[in-house]
Structure formats: C-alpha cells, structure tokens
Amino acid sequence: MSLDAKIPEGPLDQKWTLHKNTIDLVNPANKRHIDVIVVGTGLAGGAAAASLAEMGYNVSAFCYQDSPRRAHSIAAQGGINAAKNYQNDGDSVYRLFYDTIKGGDYRSREANVYRLAEVSANIIDQCVAQGVPFAREYGGLLDNRSFGGVLVSRTFYAKGQTGQQLLLGAYSAMSRQIAKGKIKMYNRHEMLDLVVVDGKARGIIARNLVTGEVSRHSAHAVVLASGGYGNVFFLSTNAMGSNVTAAWKAHKKGAYFANPCFTQIHPTCIPRSGDHQSKLTLMSESLRNDGRIWVPKKKEDAEAIREGRLKPTELAEEDRDYYLERRYPAFGNLVPRDVASRAAKERCDAGYGVNPTGEAVYLDFAAAIERYGNEKATVLGLDNPSKEEIRRMGEEVIESKYGNLFQMYEKIVDENPYKTPMMIYPAVHYTMGGIWVDYNLMTTIPGCYATGEANFSDHGANRLGASALMQGLADGYFVLPYTIGEYLADEIRTGPIPIDTAEFDEAENAVNERIAKLLTINGSKPVDYFHKRLGLVMWNEVGMSRNAEGLSRAMDEMNQIKEEFWSDVKVPGTADSFNQELEKAGRVADLIELGILMAKDALVREESCGGHFREESVETSGEQEGEAKRDDENFKFVSAWEWTGDSREAQLHKEDLVFENVELKQRSYK
Amino acid sequence: MNLTLKVWRQKNARSTGKMETYEVKGISPDSSFLEMMDELNNDLIEKGEDPVAFDHDCREGICGSCSMHINGEAHGPDRLVTTCQLHMRKFNDGDTIYIEPWRAKPFPVIKDLVVDRTAFDRIIQSGGFVSVNTSGNTTDANAIPIEKENADKAFDAATCIGCGACVAACKNASAMLFVSAKVSQLALLPQGQVEREERVLNMVDQMDDEGFGNCSNTGACEVQCPKGISLDNIARMNREYAAAMAAKGEK
Numbered sequence: 006m007s008l009d010a011k012i013p014e015g016p017l018d019q020k021w022t023l024h025k026n027t028i029d030l031v032n033p034a035n036k037r038h039i040d041v042i043v044v045g046t047g048l049a050g051g052a053a054a055a056s057l058a059e060m061g062y063n064v065s066a067f068c069y070q071d072s073p074r075r076a077h078s079i080a081a082q083g084g085i086n087a088a089k090n091y092q093n094d095g096d097s098v099y100r101l102f103y104d105t106i107k108g109g110d111y112r113s114r115e116a117n118v119y120r121l122a123e124v125s126a127n128i129i130d131q132c133v134a135q136g137v138p139f140a141r142e143y144g145g146l147l148d149n150r151s152f153g154g155v156l157v158s159r160t161f162y163a164k165g166q167t168g169q170q171l172l173l174g175a176y177s178a179m180s181r182q183i184a185k186g187k188i189k190m191y192n193r194h195e196m197l198d199l200v201v202v203d204g205k206a207r208g209i210i211a212r213n214l215v216t217g218e219v220s221r222h223s224a225h226a227v228v229l230a231s232g233g234y235g236n237v238f239f240l241s242t243n244a245m246g247s248n249v250t251a252a253w254k255a256h257k258k259g260a261y262f263a264n265p266c267f268t269q270i271h272p273t274c275i276p277r278s279g280d281h282q283s284k285l286t287l288m289s290e291s292l293r294n295d296g297r298i299w300v301p302k303k304k305e306d307a308e309a310i311r312e313g314r315l316k317p318t319e320l321a322e323e324d325r326d327y328y329l330e331r332r333y334p335a336f337g338n339l340v341p342r343d344v345a346s347r348a349a350k351e352r353c354d355a356g357y358g359v360n361p362t363g364e365a366v367y368l369d370f371a372a373a374i375e376r377y378g379n380e381k382a383t384v385l386g387l388d389n390p391s392k393e394e395i396r397r398m399g400e401e402v403i404e405s406k407y408g409n410l411f412q413m414y415e416k417i418v419d420e421n422p423y424k425t426p427m428m429i430y431p432a433v434h435y436t437m438g439g440i441w442v443d444y445n446l447m448t449t450i451p452g453c454y455a456t457g458e459a460n461f462s463d464h465g466a467n468r469l470g471a472s473a474l475m476q477g478l479a480d481g482y483f484v485l486p487y488t489i490g491e492y493l494a495d496e497i498r499t500g501p502i503p504i505d506t507a508e509f510d511e512a513e514n515a516v517n518e519r520i521a522k523l524l525t526i527n528g529s530k531p532v533d534y535f536h537k538r539l540g541l542v543m544w545n546e547v548g549m550s551r552n553a554e555g556l557s558r559a560m561d562e563m564n565q566i567k568e569e570f571w572s573d574v575k576v577p578g579t580a581d582s583f584n585q586e587l588e589k590a591g592r593v594a595d596l597i598e599l600g601i602l603m604a605k606d607a608l609v610r611e612e613s614c615g616g617h618f619r620e621e622s623v624e625t626s627g628e629q630e631g632e633a634k635r636d637d638e639n640f641k642f643v644s645a646w647e648w649t650g651d652s653r654e655a656q657l658h659k660e661d662l663v664f665e666n667v668e669l670k671q672r673s674y675k
Numbered sequence: 676m677n678l679t680l681k682v683w684r685q686k687n688a689r690s691t692g693k694m695e696t697y698e699v700k701g702i703s704p705d706s707s708f709l710e711m712m713d714e715l716n717n718d719l720i721e722k723g724e725d726p727v728a729f730d731h732d733c734r735e736g737i738c739g740s741c742s743m744h745i746n747g748e749a750h751g752p753d754r755l756v757t758t759c760q761l762h763m764r765k766f767n768d769g770d771t772i773y774i775e776p777w778r779a780k781p782f783p784v785i786k787d788l789v790v791d792r793t794a795f796d797r798i799i800q801s802g803g804f805v806s807v808n809t810s811g812n813t814t815d816a817n818a819i820p821i822e823k824e825n826a827d828k829a830f831d832a833a834t835c836i837g838c839g840a841c842v843a844a845c846k847n848a849s850a851m852l853f854v855s856a857k858v859s860q861l862a863l864l865p866q867g868q869v870e871r872e873e874r875v876l877n878m879v880d881q882m883d884d885e886g887f888g889n890c891s892n893t894g895a896c897e898v899q900c901p902k903g904i905s906l907d908n909i910a911r912m913n914r915e916y917a918a919a920m921a922a923k924g925e926k
Contacts, residue, residue, distance in 0.1 A: 056809040071730060072796050074837055075738040091817060127811035134813035136805045136866045138830040145820025163830060169737055170833060177804035184800040192793060215785055244732040278705040283713055284734040413736055416753070416760045417707075482809050531720040533713070577725055582687065583786040585728055586720065 008261070008645055008660040011443040012116040017666045018098070021120045024444070025487055029494035036061030039493050040224040040502070042209055044196045044251050046073035048168075048474060049457025050230030051175035052481025057228075058179075058187035060486055062493075065222055066179070067191045067211055069246055069588075074176045077232060077244040078477060081168025082289035082410065083152065084160035085474040087125040092149055096157040098122045103667060105472060108154045108341050109437070109465020110615040110635060111669045112264070112643070114662065116444060117462045124483040125475055129161055131482055135174040139163050152470030153290055154341035154674075160471045165289050165410040171474055175481070195588065196251040197519075198512045199227060199258045199453065206255075206453035207502050208509065210516045214588060217581040219516055221509045223502035225493060226452045228485065229255055230477075233436035233458040235268065237596045237603065238548070239540020241433035242274060242287040248592035249599050252440050252459050260448040261645035261658060263461035264438035265599065266607035269468050269616045270549050271434035272345035275417055276365040285432040286417060288368075288410055290470040293338045293345070295373035295403065296427070299325040300357040300366050307357045317359065317367055317426050328352055336674040343467045343616045344674060346431035347633070350549055353430070360428050369426035374399035431549065435473060437464040437615070438606075441645040441660075445488035446480060449645075452492060456480035461643065466615020520580045523590045528573030532589045535570045539563065539597055547604050552620040556608040560601055560653060567597045601652035606644055609657065612636035629671060637669050676702040676763060679771040680715065682727055685784050688791075692784065694773075704764040708751060709734060709741060711763055728787040734759040736901070739836030742843070743788055744775040749840035749899040757838060757901045777839050779848035781886040792839050794885040795853060801881035802874040803857040805866050825863045832859040834902045841896035841904070847888030852896040854882050855912035856904050862915055872919035879916055 013024040031039065039062050043054040046068040054066040070076060088101040101122035106113060129147070133139065139161050140148040149158040163170040182188040193214040200208040200223070208223035234249035235241040256262045273288045301307040302324050309315035328348055330337045340348075349366045352358070359365050378399030382390040390398075400423050404411065411422050418428065440448050440455040442462055447454050457477040464472065546559035570593070578584040613622040613633030622634045643660040677700045685692025699718070702711050709731050716726035732740040741758040745751035751761045766772065774788065782790040807813060821829075833856070841852035858875050861867030867874070890909055897906045 052809065059809055070732060070738075070740065071792060072837070074796070074799075075732060075740055077733060077738070080733045080735050080737050089816075124811070129816045130813045131807075131809065131811050133816040133819075134805065134807045134866055136829075136861050136864050138826060138833050138860065138864065139816075140830075141821055141823050141826040143823050145822055145826075146817050163833075166737065166834060169836070170830075173833065177799065178807075178809050180796065180800045181804045181806060183796075190796075192796075242735075244738065245734060246732050279703050281703045281706045281710050281714070283707075283710050286735050412755070413760065416736075416756055416762065419705075419762070419764060483811055486809075529721075531717050533717060575720060577720055577723065583728055583789065586726060 008441070008658055009443065010114065010660060011445060012114070013444065017115060017119050020116050021123055028487055029491050031490050031494050031497060033061050035497040037063070038500070039063065039496055040065065041226050041228060041489070042067070042222055042224040043228045043230060044209065045076065045230035045232055045459070046179065047076035047078035047230065047232060047457065048172055048175055048477030049459070049481045050228070051076065051172065051179050052478050053228055053230060053456055053485050054188055055175060055178035055182055056482050056486040057489070058182035064182070064188045065191065065224065066188050067194045067196055069193065069195045069214065071192055073179060073190065073192070074173065076172060077247050078172045078474070079169045080244065081474055082165040082287065083291040084150065084162035084167045084471040085128065085171060085478070086152070086159050086471040087129045087161060087475065088122055088159060089126050089129060091147060092158045094157045096159050100157065101125060101159065104155045105463070105469055106465070106667050107670070107672060108469035109467050110672060111465065111637065111641070111664065112267070112614060112662065113465035114462055115664055115666055120484065121463050121476055121479050124479045127483060128475060128478045132171055132174050135177060137163065137170045137174040150291055151294055151339060153293060153339050153345065154336070154469045160291070162291065165291070165407060168474060171478065175478070196231070197254065197516045197591070199255045200508050200512045201258050201450060202502070202506065202508045205451045208504065210512045212516070215583050217579070217584065219513060221504040221513060223504045225496045225499060225502065226454065226489060228454045228456060229440065229459050230456045230481070231459050233439070234596065234599055235433045235436050237539065237600050238433040238543045239536050240277065240282060240285050240544070242271065242285050245284060248596065250592050250595045252455070253595040253599060255440060255448065255450065255453055257648050259450045259648070260453060260455070261441040261647055262438070262602060263441035263643050263645045264606065265603045265646065266547065266610060266617060267437035267466050267615060268433060269342060269435040269437060270346040270431045272342055272349055272431050273368065273429045274432035275414060276360050276428050276430040277362065286413065287432070287434060288414060288427065288429060289407070290342065292368060292407060292410065295406070296338065296368040296370050297327055297372055298329050298338050298366055298368055299327045300352045300359060302326045304356050307359060310359050311361055311363060326357070333674040340674045341467060341469060346616070347549060347618060349431055365428035365430045367426040368429045370403055370422065371426070374403055374423070377402035435468055437461065437466060437468055441643070445491055446485055447492065454485060454489060456485055466617070519591070520587065523574070523576050523587060524580060526572065526574050526576070528575050530573055531575055532586055532593050535566055535574060536593045536596070538566050539593070539600055542566070543600055543603070547600070547607055549616070550618045550620060551607050553608060556604045559604045563597060563601045563604065564653065567601070570594060570597060598652045602646060602655055605653065605655060606646065609644060610640055612640045614640070628675060629673065676704060676766065676768045678702060678766065678769070681771065681773045682787070683775040684727070684787055687786055688783055702763055704762070706763045707734070707759055708745070708761040708763065709759050728789050730789050731759060736760040737836060739838035742777050742790060742839055744777060744843060746773050749777070749843045750901055755901055755903055757836070777843035779842045781848065782839060782842065794887070795837050795839065795850070797885065798850065798854055798878055798881045799857065802870065802877035805861060806870060819865050821865060829860045829863040832856045832863070832904065832908055835904050836902055838901060840899050840901060842887065844895040844899040845888065845891055846893065846895070847891040849890050849896070850882050850885070850887035851890045851909050851912065852900060852904055854878050855908035858912045858915055859908040862911065871915070872922050875912060875915040875919050876923070
C-alpha cells in the first residue's frame with residue numbers, strides 16, 4: 006500500500022482553511038445516527054470526545070483509570086504554546102511553525118505543523134472560556150514564559166500544573182456531555198483489540214478491569230487517543246499505567262507504526278536514587294528560565310561532591326562549568342531538550358556527575374534568587390537591604406513561580422532546593438513516534454483515527470517544550486471534529502454496526518485466549534522482572550546514544566526476553582476479577598514487541614536526529630564538531646512499519662517529507 | 676528498613692475484609708510508600724499469593740489515584756503529599772504500619788485498598804463546568820481581564836486533584852472540601868458567573884444524593900488535603916448556596 010498523506014493543495018497558510026471549506030459535512034440530524042468510539046481520555050481523547058458529542062455524534066469513551074480526570078496529561082507541568090504575540094516580542098503563526106519544524110529536526114510534516122500553529126491561539130481562548138485559571142499579570146491579562154528552543158515568550162501556564170488545569174477543562178466539557186447522555190463513559194475499561202470489518206475499523210473489544218468481563222463495542226469510527234509508549238523503558242516519567250496496547254493492537258490489525266525510535270529524553274528529571282525505583286519524576290522545563298545548569302570544572306571537585314566532602318554551595322564561581330552557556334551562547338540554558346539532555350549525559354559520562362551514582366548535574370537558582378531579590382528591593386525602594394532580606398524576597402518570587410515543583414523536589418530528594426542547587430538528569434519522557442496518520446488524522450485502517458501522542462505527525466524527531474499539550478488539544482478540539490466528517494459523511498446510511506458478527510467473534514475469542522494463556526503459564530517470575538529487563542536493554546542500547554552493533558544485540562536480547570516471558574511469567578489471580586498483574590502482563594507483552602520494532606527502526610535510521618544520537622553519524626569538523634549529524638539526503642522520510650506477524654520482520658514503507666516553505670538547516674543553537 | 680505491615684484485604688465489594696500481617700525487609704528509606712508496596716507485592720507473587728490491589732498511576736503527586744489510609748491518616752503522616760510522594764524515611768526501622776482503604780459509604784471498596792470514587796464524577800457532571808461550546812469561537816482570552824487576586828484564589832481552588840482524602844478524613848464522610856473547591860474556582864471567575872446559582876445548587880444536591888455527610892466543622896479535610904485546599908472554600912460555598920437559595924426564592 007502506498008502512503009498518501011492527503012496534504013491539501015494550496016499555499017501553506019491556506020491549506021487548512023481551504024480544506025475545511027471543502028470537507029464533507031454531516032447533517033446534524035444524521036449525526037445522531039453515527040457512533041464514534043474514543044479510546045483514552047487525556048487532552049486529545051477528552052477534547053475529542055467532548056467536541057464530537059457536542060456536534061451530535063454518539064460517543065463512547067474508554068479509559069483504564071477510575072476517572073477520565075486522571076489521564077496522564079494531568080502530569081504535564083510547564084505550559085502550552087500559542088502564537089498570540091501578547092508580549093509583542095515578534096511571535097507569529099509562522100514563527101511557531103518554524104520553531105516547531107526546526108526543533109523537530111525537520112522530520113515532521115510542514116502542513117500538519119503549520120495547522121497546529123494556526124489553531125494554537127484558539128486553544129487558549131477555548132480553555133479560558135472554560136474557566137482554566139492560567140497565570141495572570143497584575144493588569145489582569147495572561148502571563149507568558151519561555152521554553153527551550155525558542156526566543157519568544159509564547160508559553161501559557163498555570164504554575165507547574167498546566168496539564169492538570171487543561172485536562173480538567175476537557176474533563177469538564179466531557180462531564181457536561183456525559184450528563185446530557187451524549188457520551189457514554191467507560192471508566193476502568195481497557196481496549197484489548199480493534200475490530201475490522203470489510204477493511205474498516207468498526208469497533209473494539211474491551212475488558213472491564215473490575216469484573217473482568219470482556220465486551221464488544223461497535224461504532225462507525227474508532228479514535229485512538231491512548232498516549233505514548235515511553236514505559237517501554239521501564240523507568241520513565243510516564244504514569245505507571247501508560248501503555249502501548251491500544252495502539253499496538255491497531256498496528257497488528259493493519260495500522261502502520263511510524264518513527265517508533267523517536268523518543269524524547271527530557272533533561273530536567275529528578276535523578277534515580279536506587280534499584281527500588283519504579284518511576285522517574287520530571288521537573289518542568291520552565292525551571293530552565295531561571296535555573297543555571299552546571300557541573301564542577303575539576304574532576305576532583307566532582308568526586309568530593311559525590312562523596313559528600315564538598316557542598317555545591319562551597320564551590321567558587323570560577324570552579325563551576327556552566328557548560329550549556331559555554332557551548333551554546335545564543336540559547337544558553339534554554340537549548341532544546343535533546344541538546345540539553347545529550348550535553349548533561351556527556352558531562353556525566355566524562356566523570357563530572359554530582360550525585361552518588363554520578364548521574365546528575367546541578368540546576369542552580371542562586372543567581373535568580375539574588376536578581377529577583379534586588380529587583381524587589383528596588384521596587385519597594387529599600388535602601389541597603391541586607392543579604393538575607395534580598396534572599397528572602399528573591400525566594401518569594403521563585404516560590405510564586407515554581408513553588409509546587411520545589412516542594413515536590415524536596416519531598417523526593419529530602420533537600421531544600423532554595424538553599425542548595427537541585428540535581429537533575431535526563432529521563433525518557435515523550436514518544437514522538439506513533440501510529441501513522443494522514444492529514445485527516447486517519448490511520449492506514451479506514452475509519453480508525455489516532456490523535457495526540459498516539460500519532461506521529463507533528464513533532465518530528467524531537468518535541469519542543471509546551472507543544473504536547475498544544476497538539477493534544479488541537480487534535481481533539483479543532484482538527485478531528487472537522488476531518489472525521491470526510492469519512493463519516495459516507496456512513497449516514499450504514500445504520501448501527503452489529504456486534505454479533507464473525508469479526509467480533511474472532512476478536513473476542515482471541516482476547517479471551519490470550520488472557521487464558523497469560524494465566525496458565527504459571528512460571529517463576531513476576532511481570533515486573535521482565536519489564537525491568539526490557540527497560541534496561543532499551544535504555545542501554547536504544548536510548549540517547551545508539552550504534553548498529555548495540556541495536557542488533559538489543560533485538561536479539563529482546564527476542565530472548567519475549568520467549569522467556571511467554572514461558573516463565575507468573576500471573577496470579579483469575580480472569581473474572583480485578584487483577585492488576587494480569588493487566589500489566591498484557592501491556593508488558595505488547596511493550597516487548599514494540600521494543601523490538603523500535604530497535605529495528607533505529608537500526609535503519611543511520612543518522613543522528615532529534616533525541617537520538619547515532620554514534621556513527623557525528624559532525625567531525627567545523628563549528629558543530631561533536632554535535633549530532635543529520636542526513637537529509639538519505640533520511641528525509643517517515644518510516645512507517647507494517648506488521649507482518651513478527652516485529653523483526655516488519656515491512657518498511659517510506660513517506661518522503663517535502664519541505665516547500667522552510668530551508669533545511671543545521672540546527673545550531675550557538 | 677524492616678517493617679511490619681497490617682494491610683486490609685478484601686477480595687471484592689461483596690466479601691468481608693480483614694487485616695492481614697506481612698513483614699517486609701530491606702526497604703530503602705529513599706523508596707516511596709508505593710515502591711515499598713511494590714516490594715511487598717513482588718514477595719507475595721513469588722510466594723504464589725495474591726498481591727495487594729491499590730490504585731496508583733502518575734506517581735508524581737498529581738493524578739489523585741493513590742488512596743491509602745496509613746496509620747489512620749489519609750496519605751499517611753506527612754503533610755501536603757499524596758501517598759506516592761510519601762517516602763519511607765518518614766518511618767522508623769521496625770515500625771508497624773496500618774494500611775487501609777478510604778472509609779466512606781459513597782466510596783465502596785472494589786478490592787483491598789481500591790475504592791470506587793465515581794460519585795465525584797457524578798457531582799462534576801451535575802454542574803462543575805462552564806457551559807461553553809468546544810467550537811473555538813469564543814472571545815479572545817485577553818478580552819476579559821481578571822484581577823490577579825481572584826485569579827490566584829481561583830487557581831488555588833482549582834488545584835484539587837479529586838483524590839478523596841477530604842472525604843476519608845472526615846468523620847461524616849463529607850465531600851464539601853472537594854465540591855467547594857470546584858464551586859469556588861468557577862464562582863471567582865467571570866466565565867463562571869452565568870451558571871453560578873444553578874451550579875452550586877445542583878452540585879450540593881448531587882453531593883447529598885450520593886450519600887456524603889455534612890461538614891463536621893473539625894477541619895480534618897484541610898489538614899489531610901495533599902494540595903492544601905483551604906476551608907475558606909467551604910465558607911464560600913455556603914455563602915454561594917445561601918445566596919442561590921435566596922435568589923431562587925425571589926424568582
């Protein structure tokens with residue numbers, strides 16, 4: 006099958022408008038006869054469910070959590086971008102588009118990214134109308150801040166809880182439709198298969214996680230908004246339940262999986278403290294607005310700090326290496342995430358890490374506290390304020406901006422970040438790859454759509470800060486509600502989709518057989534044992550730095566893990582009850598297969614690009630010496646993988662990326 | 676650290692539960708409480724026993740899933756944290772720790788430490804929103820300036836994560852802190868004005884219908900709220916409710 010992205014004709018800045026003007030519409034009376042299933046209720050799924058229901062479609066929404074309000078979008082801290090130019094610092098739709106394309110290392114689609122930038126301003130208006138309490142200035146207007154990789158302040162935020170506030174906005178819009186009976190909500194339900202009838206997505210098989218009941222749900226279209234798959238690394242900033250199952254099942258039924266190896270490693274996470282660790286915690290990137298990142302200049306100082314003989318506050322200014330400011334003077338501490346992450350790993354690998362395991366760098370707020378304290382003293386007209394007074398006033402300003410993040414850090418690390426610099430280290434955070442979709446967000450299975458982090462199209466090889474929330478809500482509120490009309494307009498005479506057909510029988514039987522198989526292996530190792538082993542291989546060989554030999558080895562090792570899993574996993578309990586180990590077992594089995602595909606994809610991509618550094622592809626001379634080397638001539642494409650029965654045998658399809666409006670440049674942040 | 680755990684085990688909503696005793700050994704003081712529970716569960720699975728079911732997800736203190744009563748306190752002894760952010764360094768080697776589900780009639784136990792909190796969803800569905808279409812055709816976000824003081828108060832109320840600790844902490848199993856947080860957020864913002872009276876009346880009615888008790892005036896909810904939601908919100912909700920009732924009478 007050839008990949009047709011269905012990008013509309015016309016100039017870039019008119020494509021979306023022209024497309025909307027010509028797309029098929031469904032008459033309101035007919036919408037009442039059309040059913041849509043939405044899987045996942047985070048920003049993308051929640052917004053889509055609310056919007057589709059409001060338009061008049063009958064929506065069934067599914068989430069594995071006990072309430073849609075707990076989807077993992079809730080944990081996004083920093084903010085959401087929008088080209089409002091409220092700060093009059095020269096922002097525009099084009100600049101947001103350009104920053105996103107460049108930040109993604111030119112591996113995303115021009116048309117999709119431009120549309121994202123275009124609708125971004127509407128998102129803010131919509132959320133404010135819903136009562137989302139964004140940060141405001143004293144004049145009553147909205148406040149903004151900057152994020153990595155950009156030179157303007159276009160990020161709207163609600164302290165360090167932007168994701169929560171936006172999700173509650175979408176959840177409240179959903180709640181309104183649930184009360185009206187337009188959305189039927191299935192909490193604590195997990196999609197375990199996609200049902201395809203005559204080549205079209207016609208429903209899902211879901212398991213009620215409380216009773217274990219496996220049930221059939223039919224619809225005219227299925228929207229997958231099931232998030233990312235970072236948990237393939239075991240340790241990540243994703244919620245514990247985040248998984249790839251819904252997307253993977255669709256992949257096995259014919260949806261191509263695009264760019265699976267594009268993983269975002271986020272630079273500002275709380276470092277790992279030991280083997281007991283189940284989860285990593287992110288500290289918002291917004292901290293890099295005010296924090297300066299450094300490690301000791303001398304190895305002996307780093308060693309003394311690691312052994313507790315020296316405190317970071319005792320180290321003189323000239324003995325500190327502010328390595329981002331040194332290497333990237335134009336962007337400094339605000340370089341994009343992939344650059345900041347790689348630079349931190351490079352310093353730690355070279356022996357300058359500052360925590361006991363040597364896997365941490367400092368994020369220091371002392372200079373900002375002093376600067377803000379002095380500003381405050383000037384505003385208040387204080388003569389000769391004492392150092393303590395300045396410090397106190399400065400700390401107050403920092404607290405008002407990042408208070409909850411500082412509190413969270415203190416609870417986890419047991420150190421006061423106002424008094425001693427925070428420690429941070431990169432961690433797996435977001436996956437840019439996902440199900441392949443065309444401009445209408447439809448997958449290679451007609452009638453099956455993918456939105457938000459579950460699709461691949463907008464972030465390229467690296468995601469800029471504050472653009473995940475933007476994409477989730479753009480897809481859910483403003484893109485899918487239009488584009489799905491093109492497909493559903495042909496469905497108005499279809500009538501309800503029956504569930505007593507051979508296709509539903511087959512899918513349900515397969516689900517039941519797999520559950521039975523997981524419960525009867527009765528081996529010797531818990532699910533977590535396999536998940537941790539998988540994560541270790543992924544982090545070591547398919548993480549920030551990769552090479553051909555390691556990737557081949559990783560595929561073999563993961564295949565071994567897969568075989569052992571299916572012969573030696575121990576899943577206690579029964580199928581007809583609340584069984585969290587059974588849930589986890591199904592998800593880990595899918596993550597193992599995905600891991601193999603990620604390694605395969607990384608092996609094919611013989612270039613350094615975005616979040617991943619291919620050791621064979623590095624700049625050897627000039628100003629960019631030692632930096633990642635992208636290869637546009639050979640790799641300016643999306644890799645879209647087709648399932649053929651085994652991840653190792655997946656078939657590659659290429660979608661060439663066409664850039665008509667931007668010139669592909671070396672990403673330089675110097 | 677070595678600890679003795681007394682854990683509430685209950686097979687499902689229909690069965691009776693009881694406390695079981697477990698020993699866990701070699702727990703790192705840097706572990707979170709939930710990571711300690713993971714260790715317990717791995718031991719149980721290896722022994723062929725049923726692991727303890729508990730709700731948890733983000734493990735970053737924000738999703739509101741984790742709902743454990745620890746030594747009689749919602750989310751345990753530390754203040755302003757969820758259970759996932761409670762660390763074992765807050766306990767002593769050799770401690771005995773009691774772990775129970777939220778106890779409230781409107782939160783029936785599903786299994787072990789997992790309870791059903793969908794009553795909260797139904798309260799929100801009764802009016803905890805602004806009725807604006809998701810069309811993107813609203814006014815420009817800066818067209819309605821909001822006083823910073825009000826915006827900040829609305830934000831503070833909006834930080835509620837819906838975990839249910841307030842209900843669990845209250846001897847009347849009152850949901851007033853939760854409901855009042857949403858009522859306050861929207862009552863303080865210009866966007867929430869149109870439906871202000873209807874909202875508070877509907878939400879309070881729904882709260883009563885779900886079987887939550889009245890405010891006990893003891894303030895335990897505020898003390899045990901992981902997000903520091905203030906009792907001021909309850910006072911504001913009471914005023915809103917009284918005003919809405921009076922207005923309804925006039926109409």
